[in-house]
Amino acid sequence: MERGTQLAVVPGSFDPVTYGHLDIIERSAQIFDRVIVAVLRNRDKKPLFTTEERVALLRETTQHLPNVTVDAFGGLLVDYLARVGARVIVKGLRAVSDFEYEMQMALINKNLREDVETFFMIARREYSFLSSSIVKEVAQYGGSVADLVPPPVEAALKRKFFGTEAGGPSAG
Known part of the structure; x- marks a missing residue:
């Protein structure tokens, strides 16, 4: 990576991407020269959308x-960062509970790659x-998202749950 060029990675499952995710991505794009949004392929989770759909x-x-x-990536985030030549991770925090978990992740990533x-x-x-x-819960029951x-x-959620753009329990 060139000196002076800052590349940041915003990782997550994004199942699905929300306005909250988009806000973090947009704000990161204002701060860093380049941003990679990295969609995690996690074998332990059962996502609503495939990795390809999320991307x-x-x-x-x-x-x-x-x-x-x-x-998209699988495996350790620090290995992905090494592959793309990045050393900056950006994570959004909503609540104290997010901080506790994300701090643990940040510390293990720092331990794995100084x-x-x-x-x-x-x-x-x-x-x-x-x-x-x-x-997903609101959309599944036909509520407006x-x-x-x-x-x-929103259209993809309606297709997923109801097979239509209109959506809603009465639409089927």
Whole structure:
């Protein structure tokens, strides 16, 4: 990596991407020269969307950010950072419980690779309650997620749960 060029990685499962995720990505893109949004392939989780679907949705919702690319990875995050030539991780925090978990992850990453730094970005107040799990639960029961996720994600959730763009339990 060139000196002076800052590359940051924003990792996560993004199942699905929410306005909270997008806010962290956009703010990271204002701070760092280049940002890679890295979608985790986690064998232990059973995601609603495939890795390919999550990558496609992220590419669509970040296309307005010229310095942001989207990729997928499996295995250790520090190994992925080494492959792409990065040493900065950006993680969004909503609550104290997020901090406790993310601090443990930051410390283990630092233990595995001394030159890796983790930056914590506090969620905006309007997104502090927002999680992919909540979005999926609301969408599954036909509730509106229009204020929680970008339009392509809302449409994808409706297709996933109801096989239609219209969505809702009565739509089937």
